[in-house]
Amino acid sequence: MTTAPAIELRTFTDLGPARGDLLDVYAEVRAPLLHLPNYAVTAFGERLDRHSGEPGFVAILAYAGDQPIGYAYANRIEHGDRYWQRTTPAPSDVYTAQPAVALKEIGVRPAWRGTGTARRIHDALLLARDEKFVTLMVNPAAGDGKVHALYRKWGYEDIGHSQPSPASPLLTVMIRPVG
Template identity: 85%
Template sequence: MTSAPAIELRTFTQLDPIRGDLLDVYAEVRAPLLHLPNYAVTAFGERLDRHSAEPGFTAVLAYDGDHPVGYAYGNRIEDGDRYWQRTKPAPDEQYTARPAVALKEIGVRPAWRGTGTARRIHDALLASRDEQYVTLMVNEAAGGGKVHALYRSWGYEGIGYSQPSAASPHLTVMIRSIR
């Protein structure tokens, strides 16, 4: 890992001021996959708009000066949420009995990878949350093996699989305690 760059982390609870920055970073982060319908920038924009309207939406963006270099965002999910309904096998009640944070997206531009920026963004997103667990989904088929290993090193464990939409790949559902 190279040394951490001098970046500023900014937290947002409203999408409007950052929507353009999120779309720009997403387009570079997911460039190798943009030809797939689920990864198209328009599909991401639709998910982003829906997620930002859900309870507990929070986003953290990393900036190098005025240049956005990475992001993460998530929101609160509760028992019965479609997130849990699509997870197979059904998650253990210990995870669903109380609200959790669903980390919906995290990404860092290639030039900032390997610098600890993703972990800093992740930790900043969770720092002010009062939920007990955080969950995320990983696409194993699209280079997710390396990402899966990274999340395991951050304390996440796999609990099942999900396919959020017909256009979506099968995803590994992972979870960990926030504290």
């Protein structure tokens, strides 16, 4: 892995100023999948708008100069949240008894992959969190399994599966301690 070029990480708790840049990066990151209903930019925009109104929302965008090159966003989920209700098998109370941070999306433009940018964004997003655990959902087929393997390398472990919507593929639910 090469050293990440000089980038600036910006934190947003209000989606407004970041929404356009986030959608632009998403469209390039997910370009091969945009023909699928669940991955369409409009569907992502609707999810993003909904998630940004939920408790604990934060987005981190990476910029090289004025060019947005990557993003991640998350929010807090509580015991009984629909996130946990859709996970099978039901996750252990060890994970769900207290609030957790749900990493909803992370992506880096193809030209910036392999530079450590995704990990820097991920770690910056978790730095200010006070939840004990962070969870995410990953399509096990993404990148021919490389994305799932990367999350394992970052310390995440599989705890179940979820299909958040009828248009969504079956996703693997993963979790790890925040710190």
